[in-house]
Amino acid sequence: MFSKEVEIVNPSGFHVRPAQLFVELAAKFTADIKIQPQGVEMQIDGKSVLGLMTLGLAKGSVVQISATGADAEAAVEQLSALVASGFGEI
Amino acid sequence: MSTNKEIILQGLGVSDGLKIGKVFVYKTQSNVEVPDTRAEDVQAELALLRAAKAESITELEALVAHAERTLGEEKATIIKGQISFLNDPSFYPPMEKLIEAEGWSAATAIQKTVNQVAGMLEAMPIEYMKERAADIRDVGRRLASQISGDKGQRLSDIQEPVILVAEDLAPSETVQLDRQFILGFATRVGGKTSHTAILAQSLGIAAVLGLGDAVDHISSGDLLVINGSTGECIVHPTDETISKTAAQMKVEEETKLSLARYANRKAVTLDGVHFEMAANIGTPEEAEGLLDKGAEAVGLYRTEFLFMSRNQMPDEETQFKAYKAAAEALKGKPVVVRTLDIGGDKELPYLTLPHELNPFLGYRAVRLCLDDKPLFKTQLRAILRASAFGNLKVMFPMISGAAEWRQAKAIWEETRTEVIAEGHKVADKIELGIMIEIPSAALMARTLAKEVDFFSIGTNDLVQYTVAVDRMNEKVSYLYDYFHPAVIRLIKEVIDASNEQGKWTGMCVAWRVIRLQHHCLPD
Numbered sequence: 001m002f003s004k005e006v007e008i009v010n011p012s013g014f015h016v017r018p019a020q021l022f023v024e025l026a027a028k029f030t031a032d033i034k035i036q037p038q039g040v041e042m043q044i045d046g047k048s049v050l051g052l053m054t055l056g057l058a059k060g061s062v063v064q065i066s067a068t069g070a071d072a073e074a075a076v077e078q079l080s081a082l083v084a085s086g087f088g089e090i
Numbered sequence: 091m092s093t094n095k096e097i098i099l100q101g102l103g104v105s106d107g108l109k110i111g112k113v114f115v116y117k118t119q120s121n122v123e124v125p126d127t128r129a130e131d132v133q134a135e136l137a138l139l140r141a142a143k144a145e146s147i148t149e150l151e152a153l154v155a156h157a158e159r160t161l162g163e164e165k166a167t168i169i170k171g172q173i174s175f176l177n178d179p180s181f182y183p184p185m186e187k188l189i190e191a192e193g194w195s196a197a198t199a200i201q202k203t204v205n206q207v208a209g210m211l212e213a214m215p216i217e218y219m220k221e222r223a224a225d226i227r228d229v230g231r232r233l234a235s236q237i238s239g240d241k242g243q244r245l246s247d248i249q250e251p252v253i254l255v256a257e258d259l260a261p262s263e264t265v266q267l268d269r270q271f272i273l274g275f276a277t278r279v280g281g282k283t284s285h286t287a288i289l290a291q292s293l294g295i296a297a298v299l300g301l302g303d304a305v306d307h308i309s310s311g312d313l314l315v316i317n318g319s320t321g322e323c324i325v326h327p328t329d330e331t332i333s334k335t336a337a338q339m340k341v342e343e344e345t346k347l348s349l350a351r352y353a354n355r356k357a358v359t360l361d362g363v364h365f366e367m368a369a370n371i372g373t374p375e376e377a378e379g380l381l382d383k384g385a386e387a388v389g390l391y392r393t394e395f396l397f398m399s400r401n402q403m404p405d406e407e408t409q410f411k412a413y414k415a416a417a418e419a420l421k422g423k424p425v426v427v428r429t430l431d432i433g434g435d436k437e438l439p440y441l442t443l444p445h446e447l448n449p450f451l452g453y454r455a456v457r458l459c460l461d462d463k464p465l466f467k468t469q470l471r472a473i474l475r476a477s478a479f480g481n482l483k484v485m486f487p488m489i490s491g492a493a494e495w496r497q498a499k500a501i502w503e504e505t506r507t508e509v510i511a512e513g514h515k516v517a518d519k520i521e522l523g524i525m526i527e528i529p530s531a532a533l534m535a536r537t538l539a540k541e542v543d544f545f546s547i548g549t550n551d552l553v554q555y556t557v558a559v560d561r562m563n564e565k566v567s568y569l570y571d572y573f574h575p576a577v578i579r580l581i582k583e584v585i586d587a588s589n590e591q592g593k594w595t596g597m598c599v600a601w602r603v604i605r606l607q608h609h610c611l612p613d
Contacts, residue, residue, distance in 0.1 A: 048180035053219070054210060 002076040003066035005038070010086035013059045018087040019052035025082055031069030033079065038062040046079070094312075094326040099304040101276065102562075103321030104287040107296025108342060110327070110335050111273040114252035115310040116245060126202075127195040135189045139196040142236035147176055149232065156249075171222070172229040181207055181226070197237050204230030221402050248272070253316055255308050269375075274298075274316040276323055278305040290318070291372075298323055368424075368596065374415035377425070387424040389596050390546070391416055393469065394432050403440050403465070409472035417480025424481045426546065426596070427473055428525065429466070429498075431455045431487035450554075455488035460497055470505040477517035485546055489524040489531050492538060499541075527551035532580040535587035545588050545595040553577050 008014050026033050026046045033046030037057060044051040046065070057063065065083070067075040129135040150173045175181050181203065188199035204226060211223035248254075253274045274296035280287060290297030296318030308314060308325050315324040315335050324331055368389030369380050373396075377388060396404050396412055404412075416425050433443065433454025446452040459466035473484055486498045502522060510516050526532050527548035535545070549572060554561060556577055559569040571577070581597075588595040 045179045048178050049174060050178050050180040050207060050211075050222075053222070054214065056214075 001066055001068045002072045003064055004076050004080045005062055005064050006080040006083045008057050008059055008061045008063065008083065010089040011059055012089070014052070014055055014057035014061070014063075014083075016053055018083075018089075019049055019055075021087050022052060022079065022082065023047055023049045025079060026075065029067070029069070029071045029075040031067040031072040031075045033065070033067045033075055036064045036066070038064065096328045096331060097307050097325040099301055099307065099323040099325065101298040101301035101304070101321045101323060102280075103297075103318050104280075104299050105275075105290035105295060105297040105318045107274060107294070107318040108316070108335065108339050109253065109273045109296045109318075110313065110315045110332065110339070111251055111253045113255050113308055113310055113312045113314045114248055115308065116254055116256040124197060124201065126198045128198075129189055129193050129195045132189060132193060135194075135196040135199075136186060138237055139185060139189060139199065139233075142196065142200075142233045143176055143182060145236045146229065146232045147173055150176075150229075153247075172225050172232075175226060175229055176233075197234060200230055200233050200237070224402075253314050255305060255314070257305075269295075274318060276301055276305070276308070276314070276316055278302060294376075368426075370598070371416065374412045374419060377416045377419035380419070381421065381423065385423075387426070388416065388420055389426055390598060391425055391427045393428060393430055397430060397432060397438060403468075406468050406472050406475075409469055410475050413473055413476035413482065414479045417476050417482050420480055422481050424483055426483045426485055426523075428485050428487055428546075429456065429469055429473075430459055431525075433458065456486045456494060456498055457488065459486075460494070460501070463501065466501060467505050470502055471509055474506055474509045474516050474520075475514050477520050478515040482517065483521040483523065483544070485523040485525055485544070487525045487548070488527060488551075489538075490528050491530050491534055492541070495524055495538060495541065526584050527555065529556050529580060532556075532584050535584045536590070539587040539591040539593055542593065544593050545584055547581060547584060547595060547597040549577075549581075549598055552580065556580060 010018065023046070034043040035046050035052065035055070036043045037055065038061070043066075044055060046052070046067075063083070065076055065079050067073075067079075069075075150169055154169045154173070184206075185196075185199040185203045188194045188202060189196060194202065208223040208226040208230070211219045211226065214220070245254075248271045251271050251273050253276060254272055255276045256278070258277050258279045272295055275290055276298045278301055280299035287297060287299060296316050298316055298318060298321050301323065304323075308323075312325055313327060313332075315322075315327050315331065317323070324335075327335065366386045367384065368387040369376075369383075369385040370390040370392065371377050371380075371388050372392045372394070377391075380388065391413075393409075393413075396409060413427060416427075431454070432438065433446075433449050433452060443458075444453060453461070459469075470484075473482060476482060484502070486495065489495050489498070499522060506516060521543035523542050523544035523546060524531065524538065525548045526535065526545050527550075529552070531538065532552065539545070550561070553559070553570055553572060553574065557569050557571070557574055559566050561567055561570045585595050
C-alpha cells in the first residue's frame, strides 16, 4: 500500500468540481483508492463522486490518499499532485 | 375509424389552439414507498438488479443523445450525471450487498439505498447537493420500474407529437418536455392561473384544464380533439367530427398565414397612430424568430417560468444565461424583463410560501422580493450582467405606490453598484419601470411618472382589482370588462401622466384574431 498526506489548498475547498476531477483521474487506475480526512476514522472510496462530494472539506484540511494494487504508487503520486495543485483553481 | 363511442368533454380553455392527435397519458412519478420484502432467491434478485442497471444505462444513454439534439446541453448533463451515479461505488454496490449479505429483494435494496443516499444529500445545506438528491431519486425510480415491470411513462420518452393528458404538471416535470412533440395539454385540475396554463400560453400550445373526472375517459393512444379556446375535448372523434375539425383547422391556419403578410408592416390604426407591437415571452427560446414575425420588441418577458420549471431556485448563472439569450435573440431591440411575479397560488417546491386566503391580495411579486432580498438581488444581478448583451429594460410587478417603487429602485441601484465593482460589464443605461396593475398605483401615476422611466399597464389585473372581480369565477365574470369606464379612466390617467413627463407606457393586450382582422388592419 502507498499513501501520502496532502493539504487542500484551493479557496473553496474540496467541493463538487474538485471531487469530479479527482474521480476522473482516479478512474484511470486499477488500484483501490481511499481518502481519509485527518482525524476521521472513515475512509472514502476515491472513485465515488457521491462519497467525495459529501466530504465537504475546507481549505486547510489535510487528507491521506492511499492506494493498493498494481499501479498504486502512480495513483497516489498523481492524485496528491492534483490536490496540491489546487485543482487548477489557484 | 373508431369502435369506441365519441365522447364530448368540457373543461376550461386556457390557451388557444385547435388540435387533433394521439393521447399520451402521463402519470406523475411519485415517491411511493413499498413495504420491504425479502429475497426468495438471492441469485435471482441479484440478476434482476444487474439487468435493471444495464437496462437503465441503455435508456439513459439514449436519452442523453436525444437531449443533446433537442433539449440542450444543460439537460443532457443532468442525465449524464444519472449514468455516473449508476456507476458510482457508493450507490450501486451497496444495493448488491443488501441482497447478498442481508437477503433483501432487489426492489427493497434499491429503495433502502436510494433513501439513504438521497437523504444524506438532502440534509446538506447546499443547493447542488439537493439537486443531486432529486437525480438519485429519479434514477432509483428508473431502476425500480425495470424490476416491477411498471415502466410508467416518462415525459422525456415522448418521441412523437402527442396531446399530453395528465392530472397536473409539476414544475419539475415541465423541464423534461420537448416542445416540438407537444400538440396540447389536457389536465384534470388547474385553472387559468395554474402554471400549466402559463406554460401553455407561453409556448402557444392549446390547453384545456380542469376536466375533472372526465379525464378518466381518456387513455393513452386514444385520438383526441382539443380546443383550447372553447375548452371542449372530443375523445374518439367520429369521421364526421374529424373532417369538421380538419376543416376548422385549415381555416385557422389560412387566417394565420394571411396575417403573416402583415408581419413586417407597421401597426398603424385607421386614424394614423403607430403602435409598437411587442411580443410576450416566458422563455428565451420563444424570443428566437420573433423579429422575423414582425415583433418590434419583447414587451414582457415573464421570468416566472424560469422559477416554475424546476425543483430548485434557479441560481444567478442559470438566470443570467436565460436573460442573455433573450437579449441576444432580439438583436438590440428592447426586451422588457419583469422581475419575479409569483405568489401563493402557484406552488414552488423550494419556496415555502404561506397558504393565504387571498393570494391575489397577499405575499407575492415585488412584495415577496422586497422581503427576500437575496432572492431579489440574485435576479437583479443576473439581469444587470445580461444587460451588456442587448437592450434590456426592467420592470417591477404589483407596485402599489411610490414607497414600494423607491424601495425596489434602491435595491436595484445598490445591486448595480456591486455588480459593476466586481468587474462585470453592465449596460450604461437600463430603463427601469413599473407595472400598473393595482388601482392605487394608477391613481398615483402623476407622482410615479416623475420617477420611473416607463409604465406598463397590466390590463387584466387592473380590471380585476378595479372592478373587484375574479375573471375565473363564472358567477361574476360578466363584470370583467376591459372597457369599463372606470378602467378606461385609470388607463387615461396613467397615459396622461406619462406623456406629461415624457415617459412611455406599454399595455398588455390579448387581441383575438378576428377582431384584429376586422377592425385594425388596412386591406
